Amino acid sequence: MRRVNPEVTHRAASVGLWLSAGLALAVLAYIIGLVLVRGLPAVTPHFLLASPERMGRAGGIFPTIVGTLFVTTVALLVATPLGVGTAIYLTEYARIGRLAAVIRFGAECLAGVPSIIFGLFGFIFFVITLQLGWSVLSGGLTLAVMVLPTIMRTAEEAIKAVPASYREVSYSMGATTWQTVTRVVVPAALPGIVTGIVLAVGRSVGETAATLFTAGASLRLPTSLLSPTRTMAVHFYILAREGLSETHAYGTAAVLVVLILAINTLANWLMLRFRAKTQ
Amino acid sequence: MKAKEWLIERALLLMALSAVTSLALIAIFVLAQGLPIMLREGLGSFLLGHRWAPTKHAFGILPMMVGSTCVTLGALALGGPLGVACSVFLAEVAPRRVADVVRPAIQLLAGIPSVVFGFVGITVLVPLIRNHIGGPGLSVLAAAIILGVMILPTVISISQDAIEAVPRTYKEAALALGCTPWQAITRVILPAARPGITAALVLGMGRAIGETMAVIMVIGNAVKIPHSLLDPARTLTGSIAMEMGYASGEHREALFATGVVLFVFIMVLNTIVNLRLGRRREAS
Numbered sequence: 001m002r003r004v005n006p007e008v009t010h011r012a013a014s015v016g017l018w019l020s021a022g023l024a025l026a027v028l029a030y031i032i033g034l035v036l037v038r039g040l041p042a043v044t045p046h047f048l049l050a051s052p053e054r055m056g057r058a059g060g061i062f063p064t065i066v067g068t069l070f071v072t073t074v075a076l077l078v079a080t081p082l083g084v085g086t087a088i089y090l091t092e093y094a095r096i097g098r099l100a101a102v103i104r105f106g107a108e109c110l111a112g113v114p115s116i117i118f119g120l121f122g123f124i125f126f127v128i129t130l131q132l133g134w135s136v137l138s139g140g141l142t143l144a145v146m147v148l149p150t151i152m153r154t155a156e157e158a159i160k161a162v163p164a165s166y167r168e169v170s171y172s173m174g175a176t177t178w179q180t181v182t183r184v185v186v187p188a189a190l191p192g193i194v195t196g197i198v199l200a201v202g203r204s205v206g207e208t209a210a211t212l213f214t215a216g217a218s219l220r221l222p223t224s225l226l227s228p229t230r231t232m233a234v235h236f237y238i239l240a241r242e243g244l245s246e247t248h249a250y251g252t253a254a255v256l257v258v259l260i261l262a263i264n265t266l267a268n269w270l271m272l273r274f275r276a277k278t279q
Numbered sequence: 280m281k282a283k284e285w286l287i288e289r290a291l292l293l294m295a296l297s298a299v300t301s302l303a304l305i306a307i308f309v310l311a312q313g314l315p316i317m318l319r320e321g322l323g324s325f326l327l328g329h330r331w332a333p334t335k336h337a338f339g340i341l342p343m344m345v346g347s348t349c350v351t352l353g354a355l356a357l358g359g360p361l362g363v364a365c366s367v368f369l370a371e372v373a374p375r376r377v378a379d380v381v382r383p384a385i386q387l388l389a390g391i392p393s394v395v396f397g398f399v400g401i402t403v404l405v406p407l408i409r410n411h412i413g414g415p416g417l418s419v420l421a422a423a424i425i426l427g428v429m430i431l432p433t434v435i436s437i438s439q440d441a442i443e444a445v446p447r448t449y450k451e452a453a454l455a456l457g458c459t460p461w462q463a464i465t466r467v468i469l470p471a472a473r474p475g476i477t478a479a480l481v482l483g484m485g486r487a488i489g490e491t492m493a494v495i496m497v498i499g500n501a502v503k504i505p506h507s508l509l510d511p512a513r514t515l516t517g518s519i520a521m522e523m524g525y526a527s528g529e530h531r532e533a534l535f536a537t538g539v540v541l542f543v544f545i546m547v548l549n550t551i552v553n554l555r556l557g558r559r560r561e562a563s
Contacts, residue, residue, distance in 0.1 A: 006458075006459045006461070007459060009459070009461055010459035010460060010462070013461040017364055017365075017367055017372050018368065018372070020361050020365050020368060021365050023361065024361065024365050024385055024388075025381060025384055025385070028384060028385065028387060028388050031391065031395070031396070032387075032391075034399060035395060035398075082294050085294030085295065086291075086295040089288075089291040089294065089295040093288055093291060093292075094292075102299060103295050103298060106302045107299075108552075109550075110298050112482070112552075113542070114485075114516060115491065116519050117309065117538055117541060117542055119520075120519065120523070120535060121305045121308055124308050124309070124312055125304065125308050145301045145305075148297065148301065149298060152298065176284050177287075178283070206390065206394075208392065208393065208492045209393075213523050213524070233394055236394055236398070237394045240401065240496065241495075241496065249398065253394075253395055253398060256395065260391065260392065261387065264386070264390040268386075
């Protein structure tokens, strides 16, 4: 048997690894490029600010932008205090112990639950059992449960990264735990905490399966927490699936993708700045 | 002062229980809706029944279980090796400046909504398969390719963490013994990082099996067991999302029962990952 020179194998493998990373990047660039090239020409001020006509074949997407905004806001208003509160409890009060382990395990599992299960749960719990109906509130609460682990984990990491000396100084001056948390730890961890919230916005904005059966699919402008609404992602899904209008589907997709890229870039930038500061 | 601190601690504890409570509520409500019909029909005939005609009282989800399994394995076969290769590239091969650009770029993939993947799937991938490989295009293959791409960020970020957690001294020792960097990677670093890489693949599997919107757009959703990669099929998630809008009564219960199967499967995967990653953390 002829032995291949290990140097040659190493060269070949390096080329292979560069190519695989190149392939992954090419796919990413292709998807984003395709959506932007075909979609952006459709995005005009009229498209953003007008109501849809004929089920979305013509007109704009304004009500779905408002719907997305409302649903996401509800989700964040509920999930942020819960997620950050949990992170504070885990890092500053419980630290170790069986309860903390159970809480972390619960959050890990929640993070792995598929969005369609959140949809089923939101439908039977918020829409039917609590009688909130298909509404901004039902959709927002369902999304809140979904993004809770994201906010919680990022906040926990951020709070853990605050140097112990900060706390020691605070305690040595006679501060209580809560004073230390609110005046020293949370301000120092704030950029990290905000990163988690921004990531949660990104997930909420792009979600379809969890909002389809909880927020509904109404194209009317939502006027209260109990009005049904249609998010941008759901609108895009319906346009694409029913084949109503390819131009409008691409236009909606472009708005969605630009928004999410902007949100994620912001999160990345915040995270980098936070790391640079704490290290 | 003491009383206030005590109150705050209790309040924070209540908040901290929110994740566990949510998980419990999800389990209870989905099970309460789904279990009765599973038990009434018999677990065997529900899980292994071939016929799904919920309006005619036939509730067999075997075709969907096979569909979900096929697309998940296909996604792993495509996205798994590519993802691990990318993570090796980022952790061991790429110059720092390249890695600093590639890593966040790949994480952007994770942020793209699944409906966008599905749409690119129907407008580009499905016609490509129909015209060049054959079949109707809407197929297991199309779903596997789309899912293979979608699981990349999960697989890459977790296995990169696992590779970077391997002590530098392992690699240095291997290089000092005269290994090429590639030999050090395949014989020393990858075996040492194996639990983490397995966890990455299992999590990727969880993402693939739970993915809904991208899959329904490209898989055709026919309720029959696929005989080839080019056949259309339907997944468990797809079944729920397609029919939930108009289902009622027993039909709705059967969809919740489908959700129960999915939920149980995901929880098993999650537990495996937690045990694996937990062990690694203790070891390091």
